[in-house]
Amino acid sequence: MTKNEDRMPVFLINGFLEAGKTQFVSFTLQQDYFQSDGTTVLILCEEGDTEYDKELLKRTHTRLVCVESADELDEDFFGRLEALYDPDRVLIEWNGMWPQDQLKLPDAWQLFQQITIIDGSTFELYLANMKPLLALLVRESELIIMNRCDEVSDENITRYRRGLKALSPQAQMIFEDAEGEIEQEVLEEDLPYDMKADVVRISPDAYGIWYIDALENEERYSGKVVEFTAMVLKSPQFPKNYFVPGRMAMTCCEADMTFLGFVCKAHEARTLETGKWVRVRAKIAYEFWQDYDGVGPVLYAESVEPAEEIREVVQF
Numbered sequence: 001m002t003k004n005e006d007r008m009p010v011f012l013i014n015g016f017l018e019a020g021k022t023q024f025v026s027f028t029l030q031q032d033y034f035q036s037d038g039t040t041v042l043i044l045c046e047e048g049d050t051e052y053d054k055e056l057l058k059r060t061h062t063r064l065v066c067v068e069s070a071d072e073l074d075e076d077f078f079g080r081l082e083a084l085y086d087p088d089r090v091l092i093e094w095n096g097m098w099p100q101d102q103l104k105l106p107d108a109w110q111l112f113q114q115i116t117i118i119d120g121s122t123f124e125l126y127l128a129n130m131k132p133l134l135a136l137l138v139r140e141s142e143l144i145i146m147n148r149c150d151e152v153s154d155e156n157i158t159r160y161r162r163g164l165k166a167l168s169p170q171a172q173m174i175f176e177d178a179e180g181e182i183e184q185e186v187l188e189e190d191l192p193y194d195m196k197a198d199v200v201r202i203s204p205d206a207y208g209i210w211y212i213d214a215l216e217n218e219e220r221y222s223g224k225v226v227e228f229t230a231m232v233l234k235s236p237q238f239p240k241n242y243f244v245p246g247r248m249a250m251t252c253c254e255a256d257m258t259f260l261g262f263v264c265k266a267h268e269a270r271t272l273e274t275g276k277w278v279r280v281r282a283k284i285a286y287e288f289w290q291d292y293d294g295v296g297p298v299l300y301a302e303s304v305e306p307a308e309e310i311r312e313v314v315q316f
Helices: 021-029 054-059 075-085 123-129 131-138 154-167 204-216 267-271
Strands: 008-014 040-044 062-066 089-093 109-119 143-147 172-177 225-233 242-253 256-261 263-265 277-289 294-306
Touching: 008 021, 021 054, 021 089, 021 109, 040 075, 054 062, 123 131, 123 154, 131 154, 143 154, 154 172, 154 204, 204 225, 204 242, 204 256, 204 294, 225 256, 263 277, 267 294
Parallel strands: 008 089, 008 109, 040 062, 040 089, 109 143, 143 172, 263 294
Antiparallel strands: 225 242, 225 277, 242 256, 242 263, 277 294
């Protein structure tokens, strides 16, 4: 890797204590693709049972800097790091108990990649008791790795995956046991609706499952006709004849609600009002859409009719 002369590349590795962050960073530093001739600064925000090998740090030109409080990570701190080490890049092993919005990087530093490490054997505990903090950890992650899944059932892995995907739709997800990566595939027969039907009817309870599955499985849904009930969202920024039918979802707590929906083209769009409820029948295509930052599901409505409100929010 070569130094970006304009911005300092920062790699953020986060997760709760003993999730395996240190092992992941140590492994990454040894990989050919991550080698650098210049200096790497590794900011350690918490010390677990696993320590970094001094020989590894020396061999990979890595300087370890420990901090005890998020308050230390201010402009002066980052300025001193640059003056002392002139690094090519910076790695931050983040303390999972620190709200991540406390991290304020200098303007000349760029968060190049964020990776979240999760211990599958204890994830249920954090999911039940610390979901808002978990949401802050994963929300901006490009990659989520859940390790130690040896005793985690396939059913729970599927449930964890859907919940994490709702919190961080853009993230790639990897699940691992002692043998390595666990292949994850949700079979059509496991879905709570009939994918072989001419019209795939999505019940209110199945909306969240359909939303996540459609994001990830273009080959499964492309060309399919679906029918579901949703709330109308319109914006002046939308092209003519477009709206978004969707549902409010509780991704971590009642204070953190997210609107989940796909853009839809319909002749009826001009007459629809935001907040109204409709029954949509539409064919799914996959196209580039700016709000998706890439290719995603685009609905082409065959019919849009008034419907009764669904009071329950989507939960994962």
